[in-house]
Amino acid sequence: MIPALATIELPLVTVSEANRASHEPWRARQKRAKAQGNTVCALMLAHRASWQHVRLPLVVVLTRYSTGTLDDGNLGASLKYVQDAVCDSLGMYLPKGEGPRPHNVRAPGFAVPRTQHYDDRDRLSWLYTQSKCARGRERVEVRFYEPGCVARWLLLRLTETGPSEVERWITANAAALDATLATTLARESGR
Numbered sequence: 001m002i003p004a005l006a007t008i009e010l011p012l013v014t015v016s017e018a019n020r021a022s023h024e025p026w027r028a029r030q031k032r033a034k035a036q037g038n039t040v041c042a043l044m045l046a047h048r049a050s051w052q053h054v055r056l057p058l059v060v061v062l063t064r065y066s067t068g069t070l071d072d073g074n075l076g077a078s079l080k081y082v083q084d085a086v087c088d089s090l091g092m093y094l095p096k097g098e099g100p101r102p103h104n105v106r107a108p109g110f111a112v113p114r115t116q117h118y119d120d121r122d123r124l125s126w127l128y129t130q131s132k133c134a135r136g137r138e139r140v141e142v143r144f145y146e147p148g149c150v151a152r153w154l155l156l157r158l159t160e161t162g163p164s165e166v167e168r169w170i171t172a173n174a175a176a177l178d179a180t181l182a183t184t185l186a187r188e189s190g191r
Helices: 026-046 072-078 080-093 149-157 165-172 174-178 181-189
Strands: 006-010 058-066 124-132 139-145
Touching: 006 026, 026 080, 058 080, 072 080, 072 124, 080 124, 080 139, 149 165, 149 174, 149 181, 165 174
Parallel strands: 058 124
Antiparallel strands: 006 139, 058 139
């Protein structure tokens, strides 16, 4: 298995936000978003020792464990509040300059934002995957990886001595290989 820098399990049940948006009152969605955000931030703080050593840039894989599965569009939407809270936690608890940058800064003429949010699209990559589990075991798993870790993992497994065409290709396509991380993890967790 590809080694993660840190892994955190969050006992959360996520739902298809896109499918609920048409028939659920906005207050119910807002309440669920706030509850998920608070739970993620509290659990990230509780498990801070396991991830406080990570530094950006990072590839973050969110794995949704549930009794059912969602299509790709709904999977990303179901993990949106978790993603925002993980990013906020990284921004709040990592040393200044080594975590995500603040997103909502005070604009001239506007009030100071009540809460600080973080967003760092150029240094954080998000991948989503899902797996089925038994009822009552629903959760979200957060894994942090260094960019290029899939390429390095493949290079370690090569038995050839000296540089080869495969090694050069893997090194040149390290970023593209990171995109396969979610698929690889989904297959490995399904075993």
